[in-house]
Amino acid sequence: xxxxxxxxxxxxxxxxxxxxxxxxxxxxxxxxxxxxxxxxxxxxxxxxxxxxxxxxxxxxxxxxxxxxxxxxxxxxxxxxxxxxxxxxxxxxxxxxxxxxxxxxxxxxxxxxxxxxxxxxxxxxxxxxxxxxxxxxxxxxxxxxxxxxxxxxxxxxxxxxxxxxxxxxxxxxxxxxxxxxxxxxxxxxxxxxxxxxxx
Numbered sequence: 001x002x003x004x005x006x007x008x009x010x011x012x013x014x015x016x017x018x019x020x021x022x023x024x025x026x027x028x029x030x031x032x033x034x035x036x037x038x039x040x041x042x043x044x045x046x047x048x049x050x051x052x053x054x055x056x057x058x059x060x061x062x063x064x065x066x067x068x069x070x071x072x073x074x075x076x077x078x079x080x081x082x083x084x085x086x087x088x089x090x091x092x093x094x095x096x097x098x099x100x101x102x103x104x105x106x107x108x109x110x111x112x113x114x115x116x117x118x119x120x121x122x123x124x125x126x127x128x129x130x131x132x133x134x135x136x137x138x139x140x141x142x143x144x145x146x147x148x149x150x151x152x153x154x155x156x157x158x159x160x161x162x163x164x165x166x167x168x169x170x171x172x173x174x175x176x177x178x179x180x181x182x183x184x185x186x187x188x189x190x191x192x193x194x195x196x197x198x
Contacts, residue, residue, distance in 0.1 A: 001104050007147055008121065011086075030064060035192040040163065041161055044050070047188045051061065059184060069133070072118075074185065075115070077099075077101075077102070077103050078101050078102045078198050079123035079124065079196050079197070079198065080102070080103045080104055080105065080120065080121065080122045080123055080124075081098055081102040081103065081104050081105070081121040081122060081124045081125070081126060081192070081196065082105050082106075082107070082113060082116055082117065082124070082125050082126070083095065083098065083104060083105070083106040083126045083127070083138060084106075084107055084108070084109075084110070084112075084113045084125070084128060084131065084140055085106065085108065085126075085128040085158065086108045086109060086128060086130075086131045086133075086174070088108070090107050090128075090181075091108060092106075094188075095124060097185050097188060097189065098126075098188075098189075098192070099183050099194075101189070101198045102124075102196070102198065105120075105122070108131075108133055109131055109132075109133060109135070110133070110135035110136075110139060110140050111135075113127075113140045114143060116150070117147060117149075117150055121149035121150065122150065122153060123141075123153065123154065123196045124153065124154045124155070124156070124192060124195060124196040125141065125144060125150075125153055125154070125155040126156045126188075126192070127156065127157060127158060127160040127175075128158045128159065128161065129157055129170070130157065130160070133185070137155075137157060137158070137159075138173045138175075139173075140171075141155050141173065141174050141175060142174065145174055153177050154177075154192075154195030154196050155174065155175045155177075156175065156176065156177045156178070156179055156183065156192060156195075157170040157173075157175040157177070157178045157179070157190055158179050158183075159178070159179075159180055159181065160180070160181040165170055167179065176195050177191045177194065177195065179191050
């Protein structure tokens with residue numbers, strides 16, 4: 001058995017859940033959640049919004065497995081971008097950030113990503129490294145590079161890992177750019193625009 005490469009080892013590692021919140025402050029209702037995401041509005045659209053890594057929600061059904069293609073923009077709206085992210089919340093947020101500029105297709109696993117790439121060409125890929133299964137974002141990119149319409153596609157590695165040398169290892173694996181979680185809307189858009197003109 002050959003040794004596991006550092007890229008595969010870190011891609012299969014699990015993101016640990018944040019520590020449980022402490023007791024509610026005095027006067028707070030016992031049933032109130034410790035954190036509620038902002039509703040749609042000025043705060044949700046703030047350019048400084050930060051996307052944080054977290055474990056995929058424990059849900060069941062097609063939406064949880066990501067085995068469906070979520071189309072979020074009209075093809076005429078810009079270059080086609082494929083987002084592959086297994087965390088439902090992060091996937092929806094990536095769609096929301098990118099859809100104003102790009103024609104976004106978002107999926108939650110490697111198999112759905114390959115199906116999407118066989119159906120149409122994409123100008124850019126945003127690939128989460130840890131897809132929660134046997135395949136990783138690096139595996140998806142390796143296969144994409146072997147497809148005629150995607151051999152030169154611009155690819156961004158999206159990862160919660162922040163170890164020294166990560167960027168170099170991912171660039172050596174064939175990615176054009178690297179974005180670590182948490183990331184800002186602006187950093188993601190700037191990185192994507194560097195390789196895929198809107």
